[in-house]
Amino acid sequence: MRGFFITFEGGEGAGKSTQIRLLEQYLRGRGHTVVVTREPGGSAGAEAVRHVLLSGAAEPFGPEMEAVLFAAARLDHVEQLIRPALESGAVVLCDRFIDSTRAYQGTVKGLTKAFLSSLEKAAVGETRPDLTIILDIDAEVGLQRASARRGEGSIDRFEKDTIAVHQKRRDAFLAIAAAEPNRCVVIDADRDVEAVFSSIKAAVDAAMERREFKEGQANSFQRELH
Template sequence: MTGMFISIEGLEGAGKTTQAEVLLTWLRARGHDIIRTREPGGTEIAEAIRALILSHHDEQMDPVTELLLVFAARQQHVTRLIQPALASGQWVISDRFTDATYAYQGGGRGLDRTLIASLETTVLANFQPDLTIWFDCDAATGLARAQARGALDRIEGEDIAFFNRCRAQYQLRCEQHPQRFLKIDAAPPQAQVSAQLIAALEVYFA
C-alpha cells in the first residue's frame, strides 16, 4: 500500500513548524507511520545544497543558479527519501515542495514560470503532493515573527515586496490546484490556527 505525500507551504513566520507538529500528532493518532522532512534538504546531499542556498555569500547568487540548486536538492530528496518511503507505505510530510519554487523563485525572483515548469517536468514528471496545506499570512506579519526568532538567512532577509510577490504566487497556485490545496489562515494566534487545521483535516479525511 502506497503512503500519502503531504506538503506544507507558507511564508517565513507563518507557523509551519508548529503546525507540522499538530499535523504529525493528528495523523499518528490515526495509525499512520510518518516521515517528516523539508525542502531544500531531507538527505545528506540535499541538506548540503540547502546550506549553500540559504547561507550569506560575498558573491551574489544568480536567481537561475538558485533555481537549479533547488531542483538539484529536490531530485535527491525525491529519489532517495520521498518516493522510497511512499512505496514502503509510509506517509511523508515535507516542509515545502515545488509550490514554494513557483512562489519564491517564480514570484519572488521573477523567473519565467515556463523555465520552472520545464525543470519540474524533468525532475518530477507528474509527481506532486497528494495534499498541500498552505498556511497563509500577510508578509508583514510573517516577517515580524521571523525577525523575532533571531538572525535571518539569505532568503529571509529579502524585503517585504519580495514576500508579497511570493504570497501572490501561492494564491495563484492555490487557485490553479484547488483539488490538493487546503488554505489555512495563519495570521491568528497559534492555538486558533491549530484549531482551523484540525477542523480542515477532519473534513478532508472524513
C-alpha cells in the first residue's frame, strides 16, 4: 500500500522544522513508519546541489539555471528517497517541495509558468503530495524569527531578499492554497508552537481518514466485482 506524502511550505521563519519534528513524534506514536526529509537536499546528489543553491554560487548564472538545479536536485530526491519510502508504506514528511519552487522561482521576473511546470513534471512525475501544510506568517515577522534562530550564522541566498520579495512569496503560497484546496491547508503560524501543532494534527488526521475511507470504498467495490 502506498504511503502518505505530507509537505510543509511557507516563508522564512514560519517554523516548519519545529512542526515537522512534532508531527514525526505524533505519527510514530500512532505506529507509522516516518521518513523526514528536506529540500533542496534529502539525497546524496541533492545535498551536493543544496550547497550550490543556498550559498548563492548559482545566482550569477541567472534564475533559469537556479530553477534547473532545483529540478535536478528534486529528481534525485524523489527517485532515491521519496518514491521508495512511499512504495514501502511510510509517511514522508518533507520540508519544502514543488510549491516552494512555484512561490520562490515563480515570482522571479522572466520565468514563465510553462517553463516551471515542465521542470516540475520532469522532476516529480506522478509523485505528488497527499497533503501540503502551508505555514502562513507575516514576512517581516518571519524574517525576524529566522534571524533570531540563525544568530551569528551566515544568511542564505533567499533570506537576504527584500521584504517586498518575501511578501510576494507569501502571496504566492496563499494563491496556491486557494487554487488547490483539496491538497493544501493554510495554518496561521504566528501563534505559539502548541497551538500551531494542534491545527496541523487536526489537518493531518482528517486527510489520513479521508484517504482511508476512499481506499475502503475502493476495496469494497473490488470485492463486489469478484
